[in-house]
Amino acid sequence: MTQEIITLAHGSGGHAMQQLIEQEIMAVFANPLAPANQATEDQARVPLSLLQAHSNGMGGQLAMTTDSFVIDPIFFPGGDIGSLAVNGTVNDLAVGGAKPLYLSCGLILEEGLPISDLRKILQSMRRAADDAGVAIITGDTKVVNKGCADKIFINTCGVGVIPSNIQLSVKNIRVGDVLLINGSLGDHGATIMAMRGDLGIDKGAIRSDCNGLNEQIQALLEACPGIRCMRDATRGGIAAILNEFAQSGKVKIQLKEDSLPLKAEVRGLCELLGLDPLYLANEGKFVAILPEAEAQAGLTALQSFSEAKNAAIIGRVLEPETSMAPVLTMRNAFGSERLIDVPYGEQLPRIC
Template sequence: MSNDQIITLAHGAGGEAMQQLIDKLFLKAFNDKPLRQKEDQARVPLAELHAKGNRLALTTDSYVVSPLFFPGGDIGKLAVCGTLNDLAVGGAQPLYLSAGFIIEEGLSLTLLEEIVYSMAKTAKEQGVSIITGDTKVVERGMADKLFINTTGVGVIPQSIQLSAANARPGDKILVSGFIGNHGATVMLARDNLGLHSDLQSDCAALYPLINQLLLQHTHDIRCIRDVTRGGIGGVLSEIAQASNITIELDEVALPVRSQTRGICELLGLDPLFLANEGLAVFVVGPQHAETVLQLMQQHPLGQHAQIVGEVTAFSINHLHLKTRYGARRIVNVPYGLQLPRIC
């Protein structure tokens, strides 16, 4: 790269400064053959895809989290994990990523390097290649430091048929860990609340856990969804609507860290709708739910997993909560986000 210590408009202008940024940062960090060819598109053999499955899975997402770094992660790790998880919950093996960067003039090059290498490390750990991308630089004040867009490509084996419309009465609802950790962590990192906590984001790629479960229980798992902005309340409401069912959650069974619960009580938030970035919800047939739970708890990504509810009936898509006092109430999804720019 140049000797400049910050991003300038020249880094997005298509000239020498931009080429230096691409060659000495992005190509060096991501270091994948299709990317190094520097064509306008990545080229991958179709035979490589056919060997792994019979359906292509595609997803795209944008990341605007503030702050860029938070306990347990950063915007780069988040962009990779979030996109890979969107593939994994459909039963796809993630293979490739694209990455687009909207960079504000004045961003520290050192900061950008740290984020890019965090992305590269996370992708490499998951056996995924970042094979194409783009950079744009906008004037000061026209963005908030850095936004990242990622597109993921994966392949789904023929035997896997997951869908939010598959749930049926008697099915059990499992979560793979504590709810609300990411949202609570980012809130503490962003706002000067005068609170001290060892809480960390759960930001993680879930394919290793999901793949292990599907290998042994392909036909017992009806649906998997990753929990992000809307929390488990938002995800389960979507499943209830897609399957036209009622889901009842057990408040006592919900795994919530005491720090997250305390933050929610202090600020009037509902942990059901607080974001995660390394948590999945599983809808599992009743005969094998306990077996799936035990298998999940043996994996590092699922050691705090719990059965938290069940599908009670075909009906007008409702989400109910059985409270710790034995009462039942309908859980209504908020009109908007409890916390903006969480991912």
């Protein structure tokens, strides 16, 4: 392509758009499920035999999710909007016990976006998809006038299969279960905060945990057949999802403060800005609830991955107190306990 920036012509349906799609997008996402003779169809075609094969013939369920990504800034230490879009969608499938298979990619491009930036983002998406073992098989591209978007927005849809022997649900939670997290809290939210404005913080000192979780989760499922449920801790952090667990499971969940894995850089940023790391977004962390008898096996399975070397047991499920509704609390080293409420709003805007 001769242009160096996105123009409205790239969304017109004419020659410039055809060039953009063929030379910049399809060339990056080429895969066996999108051969040349199907590349310009309005849909991707997946043989049902492939879905059946991936479910191991066990009559599993089809899993499907969708998400949109509008993060600011679009490039950050540890990733960019492209890797975030792929990993975020893969993770939403994986925490339900699904094997992620296929993704769509919808691009909304602002007039004036440097094509060099688009290329970096597309390549990042392809690398993240390859790492997760998924294929980007269909998509859409729109261009909007300058000022009607912020550089680039990405929408994705993910499809996977859940074998019939996996039935994860908050309804499975039992008193006495324990909570396992696969690593340190708040890395992504802290990274995005450090990138904004002049806080006097080394912008490379904190890195996002943007990462696909399907391999870690598969290892955990194999090691812990009794696992109850899982959730990736994105917007609202672990405070949001654990409050959901407590309410849905009609239980009390108690965190142990000195067991929470937290990097010194993230702790320092939170103290500087008055933020609570329990509410900070993560993009490569999940919380699982599992029987106490399987806790050590789960830790061992996760800690075999370099990204999960700080995995930890961070709390337990208790019987709700008769005078209180199901709650989330945190107990400190001195034995005092405080309520961790549902976040009222976002601590940080546009973190994904």
